[in-house]
Amino acid sequence: xxxxxxxxxxxxxxxxxxxxxxxxxxxxxxxxxxxxxxxxxxxxxxxxxxxxxxxxxxxxxxxxxxxxxxxxxxxxxxxxxxxxxxxxxxxxxxxxxxxxxxxxxxxxxxxxxxxxxxxxxxxxxxxxxxxxxxxxxxxxxxxxxxxxxxxxxxxxxxxxxxxxxxxxxxxxxxxxxxxxxxxxxxxxxxxxxxxxxxxxxxxxxxxxxxxxxxxxxxxxxxxxxxxxxxxxxxxxxxxxxxxxxxxxxxxxxxxxxxxxxxxxxxxxxxxxxxxxxxxxxxxxxxxxxxxxxxxxxxxxxxxxxxxxxxxxxxxxxxxxxxxxxxxxxxxxxxxxxxxxxxxxxxxxxxxxxxxxxxxxxxxxxxxxxxxxxxxxxxxxxxxxxxxxxxxxxxxxxxxxxxxxxxxxxxxxxxxxxxxxxxxxxxxxxxxxxxxxxxxxxxxxxxxx
Amino acid sequence: xxxxxxxxxxxxxxxxxxxxxxxxxxxxxxxxxxxxxxxxxxxxxxxxxxxxxxxxxxxxxxxxxxxxxxxxxxxxxxxxxxxxxxxxxxxxxxxxxxxxxxxxxxxxxxxxxxxxxxxxxxxxxxxxxxxxxxxxxxxxxxxxxxxxxxxxxxxxxxxxxxxxxxxxxxxxxxxxxxxxxxxxxxxxxxxxxxxxxxxxxxxxxxxxxxxxxxxxxxxxxxxxxxxxxxxxxxxxxxxxxxxxxxxxxxxxxxxxxxxxxxxxxxxxxxxxxxxxxxxxxxxxxxxxxxxxxxxxxxxxxxxxxxxxxxxxxxxxxxxxxxxxxxxxxxxxxxxxxxxxxxxxxxxxxxxxxxxxxxxxxxxxxxxxxxxxxxxxxxxxxxxxxxxxxxxxxxxxxxxxxxxxxxxxxxxxxxxxxxxxxxxxxxxxxxxxxxxxxxxxxxxxxxxxxxxxxxxxxxxxxxxxxxxxxxxxxxxxxxxxxxxxxxxxxxxx
Numbered sequence: 001x002x003x004x005x006x007x008x009x010x011x012x013x014x015x016x017x018x019x020x021x022x023x024x025x026x027x028x029x030x031x032x033x034x035x036x037x038x039x040x041x042x043x044x045x046x047x048x049x050x051x052x053x054x055x056x057x058x059x060x061x062x063x064x065x066x067x068x069x070x071x072x073x074x075x076x077x078x079x080x081x082x083x084x085x086x087x088x089x090x091x092x093x094x095x096x097x098x099x100x101x102x103x104x105x106x107x108x109x110x111x112x113x114x115x116x117x118x119x120x121x122x123x124x125x126x127x128x129x130x131x132x133x134x135x136x137x138x139x140x141x142x143x144x145x146x147x148x149x150x151x152x153x154x155x156x157x158x159x160x161x162x163x164x165x166x167x168x169x170x171x172x173x174x175x176x177x178x179x180x181x182x183x184x185x186x187x188x189x190x191x192x193x194x195x196x197x198x199x200x201x202x203x204x205x206x207x208x209x210x211x212x213x214x215x216x217x218x219x220x221x222x223x224x225x226x227x228x229x230x231x232x233x234x235x236x237x238x239x240x241x242x243x244x245x246x247x248x249x250x251x252x253x254x255x256x257x258x259x260x261x262x263x264x265x266x267x268x269x270x271x272x273x274x275x276x277x278x279x280x281x282x283x284x285x286x287x288x289x290x291x292x293x294x295x296x297x298x299x300x301x302x303x304x305x306x307x308x309x310x311x312x313x314x315x316x317x318x319x320x321x322x323x324x325x326x327x328x329x330x331x332x333x334x335x336x337x338x339x340x341x342x343x344x345x346x347x348x349x350x351x352x353x354x355x356x357x358x359x360x361x362x363x364x365x366x367x368x369x370x371x372x373x374x375x376x377x378x379x380x381x382x383x384x385x386x387x388x389x390x391x392x393x394x395x396x397x398x399x400x401x402x403x404x405x406x407x408x409x410x411x412x413x414x415x416x417x418x419x420x421x422x423x424x425x426x427x428x429x430x431x432x433x434x435x436x437x438x439x440x441x442x443x444x445x446x447x448x
Numbered sequence: 449x450x451x452x453x454x455x456x457x458x459x460x461x462x463x464x465x466x467x468x469x470x471x472x473x474x475x476x477x478x479x480x481x482x483x484x485x486x487x488x489x490x491x492x493x494x495x496x497x498x499x500x501x502x503x504x505x506x507x508x509x510x511x512x513x514x515x516x517x518x519x520x521x522x523x524x525x526x527x528x529x530x531x532x533x534x535x536x537x538x539x540x541x542x543x544x545x546x547x548x549x550x551x552x553x554x555x556x557x558x559x560x561x562x563x564x565x566x567x568x569x570x571x572x573x574x575x576x577x578x579x580x581x582x583x584x585x586x587x588x589x590x591x592x593x594x595x596x597x598x599x600x601x602x603x604x605x606x607x608x609x610x611x612x613x614x615x616x617x618x619x620x621x622x623x624x625x626x627x628x629x630x631x632x633x634x635x636x637x638x639x640x641x642x643x644x645x646x647x648x649x650x651x652x653x654x655x656x657x658x659x660x661x662x663x664x665x666x667x668x669x670x671x672x673x674x675x676x677x678x679x680x681x682x683x684x685x686x687x688x689x690x691x692x693x694x695x696x697x698x699x700x701x702x703x704x705x706x707x708x709x710x711x712x713x714x715x716x717x718x719x720x721x722x723x724x725x726x727x728x729x730x731x732x733x734x735x736x737x738x739x740x741x742x743x744x745x746x747x748x749x750x751x752x753x754x755x756x757x758x759x760x761x762x763x764x765x766x767x768x769x770x771x772x773x774x775x776x777x778x779x780x781x782x783x784x785x786x787x788x789x790x791x792x793x794x795x796x797x798x799x800x801x802x803x804x805x806x807x808x809x810x811x812x813x814x815x816x817x818x819x820x821x822x823x824x825x826x827x828x829x830x831x832x833x834x835x836x837x838x839x840x841x842x843x844x845x846x847x848x849x850x851x852x853x854x855x856x857x858x859x860x861x862x863x864x865x866x867x868x869x870x871x872x873x874x875x876x877x878x879x880x881x882x883x884x885x886x887x888x889x890x891x892x893x894x895x896x897x898x899x900x901x902x903x904x905x906x907x908x909x910x911x912x913x914x915x916x917x918x919x920x921x922x923x924x925x926x927x928x929x930x931x932x933x934x935x936x937x938x939x940x
Contacts, residue, residue, distance in 0.1 A: 024834055037729025040722045044808070048802045051752070128573035134695060245652035253649065256921050267656045272855070272925045274917065276860025276889050280914040284666035290513060304657050313656070339642040352790060355582045367753025370864035370889070374896050391454060401755040408759050408869060416763055423756050434751065438932075 031303075047273040055423055062421020065202035066157040066165045068128055068191070072105040073150045074140060085144045089311060093132035099125070102132055102155075115190045119183050127184055127197075127301065129156035131218040133209070134243075157197060159216045159414035161188055165199050168413055209384065216414035219407070221422050222386050227297050227377070227397035228366060230386075234301025234393070235308055236363050241360050242310030244347075250313075251320040251344050271310035278307045279371030287375060295376040295396035303375060304365040311364060315357020319350040350443035359437040365420060365429050369401040378409075400426050454507065454613060458620050460499040465624050469495030477633040482799065486638035494637045497644050498627035503620035510612045516605045520598050540594065542903050548605075549597035670902075670911035677905040683912060689875035689886075691895065691906045701907045701916060703875040707885035711796045711871060712860035714881060718800025722851055723807025730808070731815045732837055750805040754865040759872030760800040762789065769794055775880055786882040790872035793881040799866050799905050803856045810855065814848030815841060836854070847935035854928035858921040864889040888913050 019027065078101060080090055106128070107121040117124065132155040140147060156162075160180040163169035165188075174180055191197040208220025229314060246267075254260040282303035286292045292299050324345045331341035372378065377399050386392035398406065400422065407419040478481035484491075523541055631637070656910035675683070678699060686700030726746060730739050766789025771779055774786035818841050828834040842849070870886020873894065895910040902908065 030832045032836045033837070034729070034733060036725045037733055039748070040743050041729055044726055044749065045724050045742065047804070048749055051749075051756070051760060051801075054760065055756070058763075089832070141591055213914060242652045242655060244654065245649045249646075249649035249653040253646065254653070263656055266660050268927060269922060270656060270659060273663070274859075274864070274889070274921055274923065276862065276864045276892055277667075277918050280892065280896070280911065281659075281663045281666055284670060284911070287660055288902060289666075290511065291515065291545075296840055309656065309659070337638065337642060340647060361734030363751070366754065368759075369753065370753045370868075370893070373864075373868075373893050376897070377559050378897065384639060401753055404755055404759065405865070405869075408762060418758055420763075423759065426753065427756070430753070431753065 006287050009085060017417055027109070035312050049232055055420060055427065057424075059420030059424040060166070061166050061417050061423075062205055063202055064160040064188055064199050065164070065205070066197060066199050067154040068157050069152065069154050070102075070105045070109055070196070071150050071152050072101060073108075074147045075101060076148045079140055080144070080147050085147065086177040087141070087144060090144055090147075091141060093137070093252040095137055098133040098136045102128065102136065109196060110187070112195045113196070115187065115194075116436055117183065117187050117190070119187060120182075124187060124364075126180070127161045127188055127191075129158050129215060130218045131156050151298075155322065156217045156224065157268070158187075158418065159412075162186075162199075162217050163198070163414060165197070166417075168417070172349050189193060205418070206313075206425065210406070213412075216410075216412055216418060219415070221400065221403060221425055222398050224403035225425070226392060227300075228399040230297035230392045230397070231301040231304060231399055232366060234298060235305045235362060236358070238302070238305040238352075239308045239312050239361065243309050243358070243361075244354060246309075246318035247313050247320060248342060250348070251317050252346070252432060253338070255443075267313055269308050272312065273404045274370075275307055275368055276370040276374070278303050279374035281306065281372045282371060293394055293396065296394050297399070298393040299375050300372055300377055300392075300399060304368060307368065307371065308365045311361040312358055314352070315360065316354045319353025319357065320346060322353060323349045349446070350439050356437045358439045359433050359440070363433040363437075364387050367401055367426060367430060369405055372399055372402045373405070378406050379433070400429075453512065454616060455504070457617070458500050458503050458507075461624060462496040463618050465495035465499040465628070469493075469628060472628065473633060473635075473637070476631070477673055484633050486637050486641075489634070490637040490641050491631050493641045494635075495624060495627040495631065496645075498623035498643065499620050500623075501644065501648070502623050503616050504765060506619055507612070507616045509613070512613035514605075514608045514612065515560045518601060518608065521604065525597050525600060526593055539540045542901075543594055544597045547594060548601045551598060551602060576616060591893050594689055641880050658875070664915075667911045667915040667918065673916050674905055674908035674912045677908065683909070687877075687890070689891070691909070697904065697906055701888070702888060703877055703892055703915060704888045704913070705916075706877050707792070707871065707875065708861055708867075708887040709866060709887065710881070711792050711799065711887060712857055714792060715799035715803055715860045716794025716853065716857060718797060719803035719807050719856060722800075723804045723856075724849065726804070726808040727811035727815055728837060728842075731812050732833065743809075746805045746808055748805075749801065750809070752802075754802065754863065756870035757798050757802050758865040761794050761866055764791060765798055766794045769882070777837055785880075788872065788884055790870055790884040791882050792871065792885050795870035796868045796881070798870055799860055802863070802866065806828065806859060807852055807907070810852035811845070811849050814852065817848070818844045847931050851928040851932040854924050854931070858924035858928070859925070862917060862921045864893065868893055873905045888917050892917070 042153070051071055078097060080086075081094055082089055084111075103121045103125045104311045106124045110117060110124060135152065135155065139151075139153075157165070159170055160177065161176070161184075164180075164185055169180075171182055171185060174185075188197055188377070204218070204340040205220045207222040208218070209223040210220070211218040250260065250263065254263075282299060286299045286302055292302075327345050327349065328341050332338065336344065377397070386395055386397065404419045404426065407415040407422065470488050473484055474481070474488055481488060519541060522544060526540055526544075557683045584588050677815055683699055685702070686698060687702060688698040689703045691697045691699060691702055726742075730743055734742065741908050769791065770786050770789055772781055773779065773783060775784070821837055822840055822844060826840040827833070831839070867887045870913055871887055873886050873888060873890065875891075876883075878885065890914050892910045896912075900915035
């Protein structure tokens with residue numbers, strides 16, 4: 001240090017305390033570079049925030065629904081003309097037969113509350129969902145003894161009314177809308193202040209079935225959740241044993257030769273094959289060649305199994321590799337066969353790692369959509385919950401991501417809301433599965 | 449018996465075999481475990497495995513082979529002159545299968561009884577109208593030959609299924625009896641069982657190869673069918689994509705390839721700088737706390753299902769871009785460059801977000817693998833941290849980073865949901881990123897969903913597209929691995 005001070009030639013006239021222009025430039029470049037890094041991370045995290053807030057902001061509405069409470073008089077003269085309570089005769093009355101009863105109920109309610117409305121009874125009933133008559137009919141068929149009584153019902157409001165209650169539909173936006181008029185909205189406002197129309201938690205969205213294009217207010221995720229559940233059962237039942245068996249062979253027994261090399265290269269390549277290619281495989285092999293039923297969760301599960309296998313194999317091999325050789329040596333030393341050493345000692349010790357990998361693989365499979373499009377799990381309206389296990393595996397169904405895609409395709413803001421809501425449910429499942437995987441790893445991971 | 453029940457029966461037999469085999473071994477040793485060659489459970493496993501494994505194997509092979517055998521026998525029935533021009537045997541066979549399935553459904557729905565389905569004659573009854581009643585739509589009028597073939601197809605399938613049940617059950621019982629008979633205290637059960645398990649392990653490991661073979665062959669066969677119906681030069685070198693279900697379509701991959709590559713390019717333009725700088729910051733600058741906070745959060749982006757990104761593109765990013773670039777005077781820029789929410793930019797941006805963690809975590813690993821001594825050397829010579837990174841660390845990590853980018857590109861090319869929902873459906877060559885364009889994966893989805901007719905080039909083209917996609921992504925992966933292996937510096 002002192003040398004430089006004594007030798008001005010080295011210092012070029014500058015001071016140690018004051019940076020030269022070149023140093024300042026270099027330091028500025030350093031700060032810029034650092035700022036780029038911070039900016040990149042911020043962009044990534046910002047995108048995550050935007051994504052999460054969009055999903056939550058747009059999707060929570062689906063968990064609430066507008067209901068209209070009405071007292072309905074189940075007129076015997078309309079529903080059971082013979083008066084014999086013969087169930088077959090009651091079933092002959094279609095939903096059209098129930099419409100006048102609902103109309104009368106709405107009119108009676110409006111008159112009772114003293115609301116002054118220029119609307120006709122039919123237009124007043126227009127604030128109810130098209131599903132209302134079907135709900136009523138189902139109730140009457142289930143309880144024929146109630147005919148002639150007055151029963152209180154909570155009907156779904158139509159999707160436009162629901163949108164109005166949630167702020168999605170405004171008086172300006174309905175100018176060209178034929179399904180609702182400003183007068184109907186006035187009526188809704190009056191009914192809201194009377195407590196007849198209210199917005200409550202919507203359990204039917206979580207448990208219910210999908211509904212047709214005209215009734216977004218009645219659509220739910222329940223049946224497609226069952227479809228996903230059955231697919232995941234198939235994936236678990238196949239991918240876990242096959243994946244573990246393959247990994248045990250490759251990690252513990254396989255001799256080093258060209259065949260093993262081919263298998264290894266194959267597995268790593270399969271992990272990178274686009275998921276839609278597995279869909280093509282499923283369509284060509286399982287449906288077109290083996291004639292398994294279209295849209296069945298069994299086929300979906302088989303396709304997803306093939307897709308998940310590389311993930312399971314890769315993580316299982318890592319878990320097996322982490323078990324130290326001393327465990328195997330000790331087992332062999334006390335007289336176990338190689339097979340016994342693996343199955344009695346190595347495998348149990350690797351189990352937490354294997355389980356973690358399997359859960360992550362399942363989570364990946366649960367969110368996968370593209371292969372399901374090709375095997376027909378989209379475009380199918382899953383309206384009935386399966387009754388038996390075989391039914392659940394073989395009869396056509398949808399799956400959660402496929403259902404979300406289906407709603408997104410319908411180009412109706414009411415269905416978009418359902419799609420975002422569906423994503424919330426899907427993400428809750430994924431977050432839970434990943435959390436369980438992380439906890440398992442933290443809790444049982446051993447350091448040797 | 450339905451296959452599911454057959455499998456359940458086999459499982460029950462195996463369970464029974466385990467119990468009985470174990471008991472017999474113990475009985476032969478007079479209840480003294482020490483006299484047995486193997487542990488008692490091995491004798492049980494031996495019987496159980498003998499009862500179930502060969503039977504399941506035969507069941508699987510039979511289920512795969514039966515359709516093929518029946519096809520070839522039925523196909524031989526169709527006289528050559530009844531195959532019209534422009535069609536092939538396999539196309540007529542798909543009609544036969546459709547008809548046979550339709551008859552099955554008609555019997556199930558109660559429109560026909562089993563005998564009636566076999567006695568149908570094309571001249572007397574309008575089969576097409578009959579099947580339309582049960583919701584089976586047939587493409588063309590049913591000729592007598594096709595109907596006869598379909599009836600033959602059904603009867604062969606029925607006989608085959610009965611035969612399959614009998615053979616599988618007999619095999620299972622036979623295996624059971626044989627293994628049970630061999631069970632004795634001196635029988636080396638453990639060695640036999642371990643050999644059997646080893647065979648099963650090898651089988652499981654080769655399933656990976658089987659999957660690849662399945663992928664390649666299923667696409668190859670259908671692609672060959674496609675090239676039989678459509679000229680390959682138009683597919684690879686034509687310039688128009690205009691499928692037309694009345695026939696005479698122009699099916700060229702080039703406009704689709706252009707759309708795919710353009711969208712992937714935009715995605716990489718977003719993901720590579722952001723991902724790379726994030727990786728550099730995380731591995732070189734960030735403190736432990738920041739790293740353990742930001743890295744998992746970034747990786748969440750990789751765990752989000754693509755359907756979520758697709759919806760985000762369709763409903764959030766697309767409309768946002770329209771507000772900026774579209775809507776004329778009302779828009780933010782006051783220009784009218786964009787008409788719909790779907791565009792190359794929409795899909796590209798969202799896909800870029802999806803790929804950020806992909807690039808960042810791969811590059812992070814690679815940058816971390818560069819030895820500390822190289823950094824120390826550079827810093828010791830007076831370089832600043834950023835100079836060290838730019839001139840020492842990055843060149844050393846370059847092959848790995850290029851590999852990571854290639855892997856990300858392969859992901860972008862094969863990505864489906866984002867482009868299905870965000871990119872649009874118009875196949876064209878255009879440089880304008882605000883126009884909607886279509887990709888290979890989108891067209892595969894649109895050609896294969898809904899009612900597919902495996903006899904038309906418009907459906908079969910999807911397999912040729914799929915094969916191209918497979919080869920493309922596989923090629924990129926292999927290239928990435930090759931670059932990493934070839935140019936990797938060895939530091940130890």
